[in-house]
Amino acid sequence: MSRESDLIEVFxxxxxxGERVRVGPGSxxxxxxxxxxxxxxxxxxxxxxxxxxxxxxxxPEDVGHKALAVNxxxxxxxxxxxxxxxxxxxxxxxxxxxxxxxxxxxxMAALAxxxxxxxxxxxxxAAAEWSVTITALGEAxxxxxxxGARPGDALVLVGLLGDxxxxxxxxxxxxxxxxxxxxxxxxxEGLVAAAFASAAIDVSDxxxxxxxxxxxxxxxxAVVECSSLPLGNAARRLPDGMELALGGGExxxxxxxxxxxxxxxxxxxxxxxxxxxxxxxxxVQLTELGQPRPLPRRMGFDHLKK
Amino acid sequence: MSRESDLIEVFxxxxxxGERVRVGPGSxxxxxxxxxxxxxxxxxxxxxxxxxxxxxxxxPEDVGHKALAVNxxxxxxxxxxxxxxxxxxxxxxxxxxxxxxxxxxxxMAALAxxxxxxxxxxxxxAAAEWSVTITALGEAxxxxxxxGARPGDALVLVGLLGDxxxxxxxxxxxxxxxxxxxxxxxxxEGLVAAAFASAAIDVSDxxxxxxxxxxxxxxxxAVVECSSLPLGNAARRLPDGMELALGGGExxxxxxxxxxxxxxxxxxxxxxxxxxxxxxxxxVQLTELGQPRPLPRRMGFDHLKK
Numbered sequence: 001m002s003r004e005s006d007l008i009e010v011f012x013x014x015x016x017x018g019e020r021v022r023v024g025p026g027s028x029x030x031x032x033x034x035x036x037x038x039x040x041x042x043x044x045x046x047x048x049x050x051x052x053x054x055x056x057x058x059x060p061e062d063v064g065h066k067a068l069a070v071n072x073x074x075x076x077x078x079x080x081x082x083x084x085x086x087x088x089x090x091x092x093x094x095x096x097x098x099x100x101x102x103x104x105x106x107x108m109a110a111l112a113x114x115x116x117x118x119x120x121x122x123x124x125x126a127a128a129e130w131s132v133t134i135t136a137l138g139e140a141x142x143x144x145x146x147x148g149a150r151p152g153d154a155l156v157l158v159g160l161l162g163d164x165x166x167x168x169x170x171x172x173x174x175x176x177x178x179x180x181x182x183x184x185x186x187x188x189e190g191l192v193a194a195a196f197a198s199a200a201i202d203v204s205d206x207x208x209x210x211x212x213x214x215x216x217x218x219x220x221x222a223v224v225e226c227s228s229l230p231l232g233n234a235a236r237r238l239p240d241g242m243e244l245a246l247g248g249g250e251x252x253x254x255x256x257x258x259x260x261x262x263x264x265x266x267x268x269x270x271x272x273x274x275x276x277x278x279x280x281x282x283x284v285q286l287t288e289l290g291q292p293r294p295l296p297r298r299m300g301f302d303h304l305k306k
Numbered sequence: 307m308s309r310e311s312d313l314i315e316v317f318x319x320x321x322x323x324g325e326r327v328r329v330g331p332g333s334x335x336x337x338x339x340x341x342x343x344x345x346x347x348x349x350x351x352x353x354x355x356x357x358x359x360x361x362x363x364x365x366p367e368d369v370g371h372k373a374l375a376v377n378x379x380x381x382x383x384x385x386x387x388x389x390x391x392x393x394x395x396x397x398x399x400x401x402x403x404x405x406x407x408x409x410x411x412x413x414m415a416a417l418a419x420x421x422x423x424x425x426x427x428x429x430x431x432a433a434a435e436w437s438v439t440i441t442a443l444g445e446a447x448x449x450x451x452x453x454g455a456r457p458g459d460a461l462v463l464v465g466l467l468g469d470x471x472x473x474x475x476x477x478x479x480x481x482x483x484x485x486x487x488x489x490x491x492x493x494x495e496g497l498v499a500a501a502f503a504s505a506a507i508d509v510s511d512x513x514x515x516x517x518x519x520x521x522x523x524x525x526x527x528a529v530v531e532c533s534s535l536p537l538g539n540a541a542r543r544l545p546d547g548m549e550l551a552l553g554g555g556e557x558x559x560x561x562x563x564x565x566x567x568x569x570x571x572x573x574x575x576x577x578x579x580x581x582x583x584x585x586x587x588x589x590v591q592l593t594e595l596g597q598p599r600p601l602p603r604r605m606g607f608d609h610l611k612k
Contacts, residue, residue, distance in 0.1 A: 003610040022345055023451045026523070028507060029349040029384040031449040034340040039328055043335040044392040044441060046431050078335040086350040088394075088439045091610060125352050126609045128434040133394045135350055135441035143337040145329045201334060217332070303432045304309040304397060 003098075004124055007091070010102045011122075014109035018084055018118020030120035032084055038139040041080035045070045049092065049129040051303070053181075060100045061107030062181040067132035068108050070204065072115055072185035073252040077202040078145070079194025080138030082117035082187060087134050090127030104132065115187055140194065148199040149218035149257035155276035156197075156263070158189045158254040161207055162235025165248025176234035183252040189270055190254060196266040197256040206249040206300025211284055214255065224276035226288045246286075249301040309404075310430055313397070316408045317428075320415035324390055324424020336426035338390055344445040347386035351376045355398065355435035357609070359487075366406045367413030368487040373438035374414050376510065378421055378491035379558040383508040384451070385500025386444030388423035388493060393440050396433030410438065421493055446500065454505040455524035455563035461582040462503075462569070464495045464560040467513055468541025471554025482540035489558040495576055496560060502572040503562040512555040512606025517590055520561065530582035532594045552592075555607040 012025055023031040034040050047053060047067045058066075068085065075082050087108070091097050112119060117136065160179075166172060167180025186202075193200060201214045207229070215222050226242060232251075235241035245251075257278050258266055266272065286293040318331055329337040340346050353359060353373045364372075374391065381388050393414070397403050418425060423442065466485075472478060473486025492508075499506060507520045513535070521528050532548060538557075541547035551557075563584050564572055572578065592599040 004608045007610060023347075023384075023449060027384075027451050027453075028380040029347045029386065029444075029449065029451075031345045031347050031384070031386075031446065031451075034346050036342065039337045040340050040346060040443075041329075041335045041337050042390070042392060042427060042441075042443070044394045044427060044429050044439075046394050046396070046429055046439070048396065048431050048433050050434060051432050074334040078329075078333075078337070080335065080337075084348070086348060086441055088350045088352050088441075090352070090354065090437070093610060097610065121348060121350060123351050123439075124609055125354050126357050127354050127437065128356060131396070131433065131437075133350075133352070133429075133439040135348075135392055135394075137346075137348065138335075140337065143329060143335065145333050145335075145337075147333075302310045303430055304313060304399060304403065 007098055007101050008124055010098060011105040014106050015119040016113055018120060021118060021120055025119055025121050032120060035139055038141060039143055041075060041078050041138040041140050041143050042135065043071055043074035044135040045074060046131055046133040048131040058181055060103030063132060064104035064107030065111050065182055067134050068111050069183045069185045071134045071136035072187055073202040075136055075138040076185050076187045076190030077200045077254055078140060078143040079190050080140035080143055081191060082115050082136060082138045084118050084120045085134055085136040087119060087122040089124050090131035091124060092130050093126055144194055144197055144200040146199055146201050146214045146217040149214060149220050149278045150198055151220055151278055151280045152260060153198055153257040153278040154260055154263050154274050155222055155278060156256045156258050157230055157273045157275050158270055159186055160230050160232035161251050161253055162241050162245035162248055163232030164250035165244040166234040166238055173234045179232060185252060186254050192269050193254060193256050196262045197258050199257045201255050203251045203253040203255055204249060206247040208246050208284060209300025210255060215284060221279045221281040221283050222276055223279055223285045223287060226286055226293055228273055228275045230273040243296055247296055247298045247300050313404055313407050314430055316404060317411040320412050321425040322419055324426060327424060327426055331425055331427050338426060341445055344447060345449055347381060347384050347444040347446050347449050348441060349377055349380035350441040352437055352439040354437040364487055366409035369438060370410035370413030371417050371488055373440050374417050375489045375491045377440045377442035378493055379508040381442055381444040382491050382493045382496030383506045383560055384446060384449040385496050386446035386449055387497060388421050388442060388444045390424050390426045391440050391442040393425060393428040395430050396437035397430060398436050399432055450500055450503055450506040452505055452507050452520045452523040455520060455526050455584045456504055457526055457584055457586045458566060459504055459563040459584040460566055460569050460580050461528055461584060462562045462564050463536055463579045463581050464576055465492055466536050466538035467557050467559055468547050468551035468554055469538030470556035471550040472540040472544055479540045485538060491558060492560050498575050499560060499562050502568045503564050505563045507561050509557045509559045509561055510555060512553040514552050514590060515606025516561060521590060527585045527587040527589050528582055529585055529591045529593060532592055532599055534579055534581045536579040549602055553602055553604045553606050
C-alpha cells in the first residue's frame with residue numbers, strides 16, 4: 001500500500017456514513033440525492049498553517065474541528081441544514097504526517113457527527129504547509145443571502161463577539177482560547193432564523209467588515225449602538241475588548257437583519273441581541289449611548305494585506 | 307477597497323453566470339437547484355505550486371485551466387454533466403499577486419465557458435505557495451463508479467497515455483508540453499460512456515495504479531495487453547514511452563469496463579482502444595503480444611512518497 005492510500009484510510013476511519021449518499025468517499029466522485037423542493041447550498045473555506053493556525057497553539061484536533069466549523073457557520077448564515085462535505089488536505093511531509101492527519105480527522109469527525117454532516121469525498125496532496133480546504137453542502141427551501149436587508153429592519157446578533165480575537169493574544173484566558181480554536185457554528189440558530197430574517201452573514205472577518213459587506217450587497221446603510229454589542233466573557237475583561245468585538249473576526253456569530261414586525265417572534269425562539277438598525281443610504285455609523293463614535297481604523301481581517 | 311476584495315473582483319470578472327444559480331459568487335454560500343431525478347455528483351481536487359506546477363514552466367492561464375480540467379475529468383469518469391464549481395485560492399503574497407490571479411481566472415474561465423460549468427463560490431487565503439482547490443458539481447441520472455466491473459468485461463481506454471508525463475521531461479515536444487499543461491477533460495465521452503460502462507475511473511495517478519484502484523473496488527482482476535495501449539504522439543517517440551504510459555499519470559484518459567455485448571454499440575459512438583479484460587481474482591497482469599510482461603516498479607504517482 002502506498003503512503004497516500006494509508007493516510008486516506010486513516011483519515012476516513014472516524015467518519016460515519018451519511019444519509020442519501022449513493023457513492024461515498026474513496027471514489028473519483030461522490031453522488032448524493034438532494035431532496036425535492038430543496039435548493040443545494042454550497043460553500044468553501046480553507047484553514048492554512050501559518051495563516052489561520054500554527055501547530056504549537058492548535059492541536060490537530062482543533063484544526064480539524066475549526067476547518068469544518070467555519071464552513072458550517074457559512075451554511076448556518078444561509079439558513080441551510082448541513083448534509084455533506086468534501087475535504088481537500090494539504091499535507092506537509094514529515095515523520096508525523098500520518099499521526100497529524102489521524103488527529104485532524106478525529107476533531108473533524110466529532111463535529112461532523114454532532115452536525116449530522118457526512119464526509120463524502122476529498123483529496124490529498126503534498127504541500128509546503130498543512131491546510132484543510134472544505135466544501136460543505138447543505139439544503140434549504142429558501143436560503144438566506146446578504147442582499148435582502150431593507151431600511152427599517154432591526155440589526156440582530158446571535159452569539160458573542162471578540163473572544164476569538166482575544167484568543168490570539170499571548171496567554172489567552174480559557175474561554176478566549178476556546179473561542180479561537182473551537183468555534184461553535186450556530187447551525188440550529190441559522191435554521192430558526194431562516195424563517196424570520198431578511199438577510200444574514202456570519203461574523204468571520206470582523207463584525208464591521210461583515211456588516212459592511214451585507215450593507216453593500218443590500219444597497220443600504222446601518223447604525224450600530226456599541227453598548228448593545230454582545231461581548232464575550234474574555235473580550236469584556238480586556239481594555240480594548242470593544243475594538244476586538246468590532247474588528248477582530250473569527251467569532252462565527254450570526255448577523256441578521258429582521259423586519260421589525262417579525263422581531264418579537266424571533267426573540268421567543270432565539271437568544272439574540274438587537275444592536276442597531278438598517279437605514280437608507282450607504283455605510284456603517286457607530287453610536288455609543290446615542291452619541292456618534294468614530295469608526296476604528298481596523299475594520300476587520302484582510303487575507304492579502306501586507 | 308481591500309486587497310482581498312479587489313482580487314476577488316478581478317478573479318470573478320471573466321466568468322459567465324450559470325443556469326439555475328439562485329445565489330452566486332460573492333456571498334457566504336451559493337445556492338443552486340438540482341434537476342428532478344438527478345443525483346448530485348461532487349468531486350474536489352487541488353493543484354499546488356511546487357508539487358503540480360511551477361510558474362516558470364506553467365503560465366497562470368495553464369494553472370487555471372488545469373485546476374478545473376482535473377476536476378471535470380473526475381466528473382467525466384462518473385458520467386456526470388458538469389454544472390457548477392467552487393474555487394478556493396491560496397495566494398502567495400507578492401507584487402504580482404493580482405496579475406497572476408487575473409491570469410489564472412482567464413485560463414479557468416475559458417474552460418468553464420466551454421464546459422458550461424459555472425463558478426458559484428470560492429475562497430481566498432494567503433499561503434506559502436499558490437494553490438487552486440476546486441470542488442466541481444455535476445448531475446447524473448446514474449453516476450458511474452469504480453466498483454461495478456465484472457469478470458468478462460472488456461477493458462477500454464478513451465484518450466491517450468504517456469504524453470503528460472513526457473511533458474515533465476526537459477525540453478518537451480509541443481504535444482507533450484500541451485498534454486501536461488492543458489489536459490482536455492473528456493466530458494462528452496464520459497456522458498456517452500455512462501450508458502454502456504459498468505465502471506470507470508480517470509487516469510490521473512497513472513494507468514496501472516488507477517486500474518488497480520478500480521480492480522480493488524470491484525473485487526476483480528485485470529489482464530492488460532500492452533501492445534494495445536494507445537500511446538500519445540510524444541510518448542510513442544520515446545524509448546521509455548511504454549513506461550510513461552503505464553505509470554506516468556496525469557493523462558486524464560478514461561478507463562472503462564464495458565460488458566462485452568455492449569462494446570460494439572459503444573465503439574460506434576466513441577473512438578476507443580480495447581486494451582484488455584476483467585478477470586476473476588485479484589491484481590493486474592500485463593502481457594505483450596500475448597506473453598507475460600513483468601509489472602514495472604513504479605505503478606503511478608504517490609503524493610506523499612518521499
